[in-house]
Amino acid sequence: MTTQSTTAQPYLVVEDLKVRFTTEDGVVRAVDGVSFELPRGRTLGIVGESGSGKSVTSMAVMGLHARGKRTEIAGKILVNGKNIVTMTDEETRKMRGNDMAMVFQDPLSALHPFYTIGRQITTAYKVHHPRASKEDARKRAIEMLDRVGIPEPHRRVDQYPHEFSGGMRQRAMIAMALVNNPALLIADEPTTALDVTVQAQILDLLTDLQKEFNSAIIMITHDLGVISQIADEVLVMYAGRVAEHGSIEQVMRSAQHPYAWGLLESIPSLHGDPEEDLKPIKGNPPSLINVPSGCAFHPRCPYRMMNPGPCDLEVPQLLAISQPGHSVACHLPEDRRVAIYTNEVSEVGVAQ
Amino acid sequence: MLRFIIKRVLAALLTLVAIDVITFVMFFAIPSSPAEANCGKNCTPETIARVNHYLGVDRPFMVQFAEFNRGIFLGRDVDGGRVLNGKPVIDHCHIPCLGYSFKTQEQVTDVIGRALPVTTSIVIGAAVLWLVTGVGLGVYSALHRGKFGDKFAIGVSLVGTSMPVYFFALLLLSIFVFSTGLLPYPQYTSIATNPAKWALALILPWIALTFVQAAGYARYSRSQMLETLSEDYIRTARAIGLPARTVHLRHALRAAITPVITLFGLDLGAFLGGVAITETIFGMHGMGWASVQAASDLNLPVIMATVLIASVFVVIMNVIVDVLYAFIDPRVKLS
Numbered sequence: 001m002t003t004q005s006t007t008a009q010p011y012l013v014v015e016d017l018k019v020r021f022t023t024e025d026g027v028v029r030a031v032d033g034v035s036f037e038l039p040r041g042r043t044l045g046i047v048g049e050s051g052s053g054k055s056v057t058s059m060a061v062m063g064l065h066a067r068g069k070r071t072e073i074a075g076k077i078l079v080n081g082k083n084i085v086t087m088t089d090e091e092t093r094k095m096r097g098n099d100m101a102m103v104f105q106d107p108l109s110a111l112h113p114f115y116t117i118g119r120q121i122t123t124a125y126k127v128h129h130p131r132a133s134k135e136d137a138r139k140r141a142i143e144m145l146d147r148v149g150i151p152e153p154h155r156r157v158d159q160y161p162h163e164f165s166g167g168m169r170q171r172a173m174i175a176m177a178l179v180n181n182p183a184l185l186i187a188d189e190p191t192t193a194l195d196v197t198v199q200a201q202i203l204d205l206l207t208d209l210q211k212e213f214n215s216a217i218i219m220i221t222h223d224l225g226v227i228s229q230i231a232d233e234v235l236v237m238y239a240g241r242v243a244e245h246g247s248i249e250q251v252m253r254s255a256q257h258p259y260a261w262g263l264l265e266s267i268p269s270l271h272g273d274p275e276e277d278l279k280p281i282k283g284n285p286p287s288l289i290n291v292p293s294g295c296a297f298h299p300r301c302p303y304r305m306m307n308p309g310p311c312d313l314e315v316p317q318l319l320a321i322s323q324p325g326h327s328v329a330c331h332l333p334e335d336r337r338v339a340i341y342t343n344e345v346s347e348v349g350v351a352q
Numbered sequence: 353m354l355r356f357i358i359k360r361v362l363a364a365l366l367t368l369v370a371i372d373v374i375t376f377v378m379f380f381a382i383p384s385s386p387a388e389a390n391c392g393k394n395c396t397p398e399t400i401a402r403v404n405h406y407l408g409v410d411r412p413f414m415v416q417f418a419e420f421n422r423g424i425f426l427g428r429d430v431d432g433g434r435v436l437n438g439k440p441v442i443d444h445c446h447i448p449c450l451g452y453s454f455k456t457q458e459q460v461t462d463v464i465g466r467a468l469p470v471t472t473s474i475v476i477g478a479a480v481l482w483l484v485t486g487v488g489l490g491v492y493s494a495l496h497r498g499k500f501g502d503k504f505a506i507g508v509s510l511v512g513t514s515m516p517v518y519f520f521a522l523l524l525l526s527i528f529v530f531s532t533g534l535l536p537y538p539q540y541t542s543i544a545t546n547p548a549k550w551a552l553a554l555i556l557p558w559i560a561l562t563f564v565q566a567a568g569y570a571r572y573s574r575s576q577m578l579e580t581l582s583e584d585y586i587r588t589a590r591a592i593g594l595p596a597r598t599v600h601l602r603h604a605l606r607a608a609i610t611p612v613i614t615l616f617g618l619d620l621g622a623f624l625g626g627v628a629i630t631e632t633i634f635g636m637h638g639m640g641w642a643s644v645q646a647a648s649d650l651n652l653p654v655i656m657a658t659v660l661i662a663s664v665f666v667v668i669m670n671v672i673v674d675v676l677y678a679f680i681d682p683r684v685k686l687s
Contacts, residue, residue, distance in 0.1 A: 062591060089596075097593035104591075109584040113683055114606055124592035160682045176592065 009081060010039040011183055011216045012061065012100075017075040017085075019056050019065065019240075026289040030056040032240040033075075035318075038233075040183055043210065043217040045231030045248070047224060047263065049285045053240035054220045058186045060084070061218070062102055063092030079184060098128040100184040101177035106193045107169035111161040117172045118157035121145070125179045144175035148205060167198035171205065178209060185210075186218045191226055203230050224267055228252055236260045239286050239296035242318050246326035253346075256321060256328040256337045258301045261345045295331065303332060303340065353678075360674055364667045371663045376417050379652050380409075386454050386650040407454055409652075420656070423449030450660075451653030455646075460657045463642060467626075468661070470540050471638035474630065475623045477554055478561035483616055485562060486569025487609065493570065494577035494608075495600055505570060512567025521560040521633040528556060538634045557634045561627065565619070572615065576608040583607070610680050614673050621669025625662025 019031040031053040038044045046054040056065075063084045065071050077084040079099055084092055104110035112120060121144060122137035129137070138157070145153035148171040161169055170190060177185060187206065191199040207230060210217055219230055227234055227248070234251040236244040236259065244257040255261055262281035283300040286292050298304045298311040305311050310331050318329040330337065387403035388395065404410040408419075408430075422428055427447040445452065450460035489509065493502040528535045538556055541549040580586065581604050589603040590596075626640030639658055646654035678684045 064587065064590060093593050093595060095593070096591060102588075102591045104584060104588060106584060110588045112585040112589070112603055112607070114681065123594070127593045127595075162683050173588075176588075 013078040015076040045227035048237035101182040482565035486566035489570040490573030509567035617673035
């Protein structure tokens with residue numbers, strides 16, 4: 001997969017990323033060996049349940065983890081060729097908001113309640129443009145608000161977050177993230193707090209902006225519907241590891257990992273039998289302090305192979321399968337996975 | 353905005369009227385006889401009756417109440433029963449007349465006029481000190497959570513909150529005045545007469561109040577700050593690349609300090625009415641001291657006055673805090 005020769009390096013390269021937190025109860029292995037690449041102009045969707053490590057990964061890319069005795073980050077995160085992991089805090093701070101920016105889940109709590117929208121956007125602009133005048137920064141803020149589709153930006157710029165509606169707030173948040181033209185935008189469940197119609201508008205906006213600025217986007221979500229609308233590639237994460245990685249087509253139409261099947265099956269379908277119950281994934285996400293041995297998913301996996309192993313003994317490697325660009329971490333033989341998918345999973349509704 | 357302020361002030365006035373009535377009822381309806389308390393060894397019923405008439409407490413309750421309140425707004429003439437050259441002496445009690453001290457026969461406003469500057473000197477000076485040290489310590493602790501500095505500050509403030517002010521005040525006196533003689537025994541001097549002496553006398557009361565109060569403020573602002581630091585908008589502030597200092601002092605402190613300011617306003621109102629223990633220990637004749645004296649002498653007009661003035665402070669500070677809050681927090685709607 002990582003056979004680069006003379007081709008330009010992708011804007012973001014994450015290699016064998018490990019993030020561990022030491023707590024009183026033990027070591028939390030939040031991210032355990034995640035690798036992916038993302039060139040400009042492409043969107044990577046990261047899916048997984050809460051605690052799968054998707055947010056921790058994105059925070060690590062932003063350099064937002066407070067480093068110290070309790071937090072250990074290993075591996076490589078190359079943003080535009082510069083390694084975030086080995087940088088000083090001051091160096092990452094200068095890149096934050098400038099080279100990479102982030103949009104958060106709940107825009108009401110993610111915006112400061114005591115400052116106007118305009119002030120928050122100009123602050124974001126002036127951190128990285130210290131020589132910009134007040135008027136320039138304000139003009140830029142209004143321009144950005146206008147760009148993300150906020151009506152009457154001249155008036156809106158002086159309003160407080162609580163005077164905006166949910167969707168408008170998220171637009172303002174996006175305007176704030178994009179004010180410095182970052183090449184990488186990380187959106188952490190940006191539509192979860194919004195209702196469905198607004199959700200679609202925000203996703204459209206992100207797609208438009210991506211075309212305009214040629215930015216790389218990481219879309220973190222647990223919603224496969226959102227992923228299927230916006231992503232080019234999907235990374236399915238489970239217990240801090242990558243379970244499956246492939247193009248949107250590959251993962252949505254020929255998923256190979258039992259966990260990905262579980263996610264697909266738990267989506268209600270418009271075409272399915274309305275009387276039929278959804279099939280949730282049984283059990284709970286594992287504790288990241290005591291991750292199950294072998295494949296972390298094996299206690300919940302209906303197809304596990306045990307007595308003797310290997311599912312409870314060996315951690316499955318993320319291996320490329322016959323389709324190029326598609327890789328899966330599962331001990332099941334590929335022909336068996338294809339058979340299970342075609343016979344059992346593809347029948348069930350998938351977001352079209 | 354103006355409407356909000358007017359409404360708030362009207363409500364405050366109503367509160368004051370209620371306090372006026374209740375205090376009056378409380379002190380005049382209880383079976384106490386200042387005449388008996390003050391008439392000495394050879395007390396006869398005639399003396400008591402004469403003193404009661406002289407003090408004006410033999411009149412009906414409603415008359416006394418109306419008289420008292422008329423005095424505050426209009427002033428009044430008081431027939432003290434004294435006779436000079438065959439004519440009764442009428443004393444004029446100026447606006448705002450709060451009556452005459454049963455004990456010293458002077459106008460209560462004069463008593464207050466002496467006591468109030470003492471209390472305001474102690475309280476305002478100490479308030480500035482405790483706000484700055486308390487919030488400073490709390491913010492420092494929050495930003496160094498779990499480290500030595502935090503644990504030390506929390507330990508000190510635990511001592512501060514659990515130590516009664518009279519103990520700490522006596523400790524200060526015994527260290528700085530009686531043992532080492534570093535400071536003279538506090539004697540209040542007006543700031544207008546001699547600012548240096550004024551400050552010198554107030555150092556110990558300031559330290560005493562600051563220590564006890566700052567401890568609480570440190571704990572409160574620490575917890576407010578920690579709560580704010582875990583807010584999403586602080587993460588946003590870091591995500592846009594703001595330096596840590598700006599994130600902490602502009603974004604976190606701005607939100608964390610708001611409830612602290614409210615508490616401060618209310619505390620200030622309560623303290624301006626008199627800090628009896630501190631004043632008494634340091635021999636400062638302020639409002640608290642005056643009210644303790646008046647209570648033990650059954651000096652009703654002075655008691656009445658100190659209670660009323662204390663409640664005026666509390667009510668005024670409440671209004672100020674409300675209005676201020678609307679300025680600090682844009683989410684508070686003023687209508």
